[in-house]
Amino acid sequence: MPPASHQTITPHPDGTGPHGYSLPLSPSGRSAMLTPPPWHFSGDVIMIDYRVDPRAASRFLPPGLTPGDDPGAAAAVFATWQWCSDSGEELSDPSRSQFSEFLILLGCAYDGAAMARCPYAWVDQAVPLVRGWVQGMPKQYGAVHQTRHGLVGRAGSRRTEGGLFAGNISVHGRRLVEAAVTLTGPVQEPPALHTVPLVHSLATPAWTTAVEQPAPLAASEVTDVEFGDIWTGTGELEFFDGLDEDFAGLRPVEVGAGHVFSYAETLKGGRLLPLPEG
Amino acid sequence: MPPASHQTITPHPDGTGPHGYSLPLSPSGRSAMLTPPPWHFSGDVIMIDYRVDPRAASRFLPPGLTPGDDPGAAAAVFATWQWCSDSGEELSDPSRSQFSEFLILLGCAYDGAAMARCPYAWVDQAVPLVRGWVQGMPKQYGAVHQTRHGLVGRAGSRRTEGGLFAGNISVHGRRLVEAAVTLTGPVQEPPALHTVPLVHSLATPAWTTAVEQPAPLAASEVTDVEFGDIWTGTGELEFFDGLDEDFAGLRPVEVGAGHVFSYAETLKGGRLLPLPEG
């Protein structure tokens, strides 16, 4: 019997029978909840650099990852996304092609290469949530809100000096994080932690057996990265007592600059990173 | 005993006691669900001109309103809003200051002046829903989605030639309307039905008495109108069998141009329009 992981589900040898990139398997394969990668993402981002206790951060790093050159570097990221598959057909139904996301990033390194580890992430739609689990990205469900970008008039927020961009996330009816950026000016360079590969753990919960072993590491492979209209400013960031002690260990010990920008990427798949010999 | 309508609720004569612009009344008045006008709105709009059977439209016009110069002129409008009170404090919490809206507009006239009648409207937040009822605007709850404006990258939509902007609304789990605009070029002039006052019926349902009488008409009073980056294009518009026969009477008999633009206004209150002598 073949192992159960990372497969494309195939039809019967006779060509009928259910298949697809993901569950639900169906005769034509078209009922699959997920389309296969590549997935194209376009979004507006509010990001706040901050610092955590480096010892707390290191406890979130699995074997194979080290704190890297700047232990304790972290970021809180609010993003509002539109996405599509290669066909682009999802864009004709905005009830399917949009979601909002909040995530924490920790600076780290694998074999000397700078990467980012995402210990926590929340989204407000099920398809990106499950796609997260396919990648090893720990997406849970949360209510995520952020200021809309580029509206005219007195209630609008624009990327101008003094522009205010705010974000917040609640989970199960409890506020978890609030953040804001008051813009000071445009910059050329995107924030560092948004330019390195994400490295996730391909961790599938035990169901039929109880084998205990570390989860493989996989780095996200992205192409067609585009940053637009990057501004920097003064960041604010507050964590609330809404989750658990592990999450609380990643509270800011110092809040740095805030960033507001547009961003696009194509996510093509994951690249296995060999684990160190046990 | 004073009449029950259009009052600001005052405290006890001794200065204590609950008051406020709206329910809930409270000792300081600060628990009111609604802040008093003016209300400032900034949004992105997708609008499709269309034509209805003029006789069907006229059956939605109360005494005092006539079909005007262009009987059967109508529009379907998707808008995503950010709003604030004079203090602007709502903008620091995007979970409170945003909503999406879908509404139908019918061309009409009052005493020779062109106006627009809104027979149906849906929003996805309670505060703008109740504010609608204060104005006589028939806002109900619906799930409203539209393409985000201005994102970079392959999954982004921009106001360029060929840009696709789509919207849809569902009510109680049934799709009601879908619309799309494929952009052909920028224009200077905003669509006509978005430039005239809205005229509503101040209709409060009977509770303690059963007096039958027509509802007063009130025109919305807005200032600080701003249109931004107006584009026109090819419109698509489809109504589904999700509501009732009255709504179905306003189905398109012809679909016209689509429009995509940014818009801001300040809504200051309503102006009573005398009803014709019965």
Next chain:
Amino acid sequence: MPPASHQTITPHPDGTGPHGYSLPLSPSGRSAMLTPPPWHFSGDVIMIDYRVDPRAASRFLPPGLTPGDDPGAAAAVFATWQWCSDSGEELSDPSRSQFSEFLILLGCAYDGAAMARCPYAWVDQAVPLVRGWVQGMPKQYGAVHQTRHGLVGRAGSRRTEGGLFAGNISVHGRRLVEAAVTLTGPVQEPPALHTVPLVHSLATPAWTTAVEQPAPLAASEVTDVEFGDIWTGTGELEFFDGLDEDFAGLRPVEVGAGHVFSYAETLKGGRLLPLPEG
């Protein structure tokens, strides 16, 4: 021009034209968001008696209402409802005929008769929210959850000794109140504050004019009251810092018994209570 309140909206004198019990007005009247009363309600209730600072409570009572025989008596009520109009047709679509509610009750008296004042209420559906405003009941939108009643098995809650029934409400992603009852035994009598009329203020926010005046008082008129399977137990009740200082003034200074019961009523309308001469 006639006053704007408490009317049933009538059609054109020629019998056409939009009408209905509420907005939206439409040619047949059938698009109205609200059906006219009577409204029939069937629900399961978790209720915790508690006491507030009597001075804080009295500041929520408008002219005409007094604290009554037991100043400071209060209750926190979680209810999950199914409702219908006289036709009963809503019951065939459970996506329309259900909602959950949380409300605070304060003991009070009008002209010597015991009543209950509801200073705050939240529901999770728009139709009961707007019906609240028709009555003068200050319903806002909240996420309300409570233990389901009567399930078998280990994850089920039943009305037995030791049975646990919990409720909580969050508003805009912030937890507001949590409550629980651990049952000790069945009782014959329902909790007192659930047996007296509710008295509301018919407060319509100013829109076209700025007349300042007190809001009329109206007592709810209910029939066909039915209590089922009433249990009492140990109550727990906690308020969180999620709202404003007025709400915080109604925090418990003492928590009393908890009650779990089934309840049904028919709400027929409101009865005006004359205000004292200013």
Next chain:
Amino acid sequence: MPPASHQTITPHPDGTGPHGYSLPLSPSGRSAMLTPPPWHFSGDVIMIDYRVDPRAASRFLPPGLTPGDDPGAAAAVFATWQWCSDSGEELSDPSRSQFSEFLILLGCAYDGAAMARCPYAWVDQAVPLVRGWVQGMPKQYGAVHQTRHGLVGRAGSRRTEGGLFAGNISVHGRRLVEAAVTLTGPVQEPPALHTVPLVHSLATPAWTTAVEQPAPLAASEVTDVEFGDIWTGTGELEFFDGLDEDFAGLRPVEVGAGHVFSYAETLKGGRLLPLPEG
């Protein structure tokens, strides 16, 4: 490097480092979205027996499963659940411990033993959705509503002759299925398709590699099954054009009896069923 599937994620060899039953991995393991099985479920169920085209059903069966003794037997199931882990702590927060579900069941057999195949399922909470994927159960997100059970009064539904229990599901704002049962009488035996094991495909979408192979079969292992207050009646069932052609292939060709009952089970894990030799 170890394979990626069905593991419990372990901490660093030094005892620190992130671990847990599922993502997110964290220092204490307590941030995991999922608690490990067993999971205890208590619910109320509305179930409608129906028949599909046996050829359409067989196209949903993977290698190893046959149509069994009654090809074309199917059921539509609405369930409202409360759940907890062994600790039971989830029950104190009803915003976490409840969800609603709709699923389709097809009769089938494995090695001569009667089982049920679930080609489609939808839930309204993220935790049970992800738990579904752990089991190979194809849970997607949907808005699921069903009549509440056991309420007193005119708007209440009770298990009595003539009692009406309705359910519906919408996905992305489109109605997918509506069902109803009008009760005729109590019965002793639960409906057959709710008494056999579910058999799922452990299908993990490809991420780092593109190996094509069939997915292992796993049968759900449940204990502590309890049925309560089983009633039968006349079933109604309607599918709408809201999904795709594969789903449409499972439309009813005949609608049978409806069933309303309470149900509890403990889900302990999955048992691998060897696939036939290719």
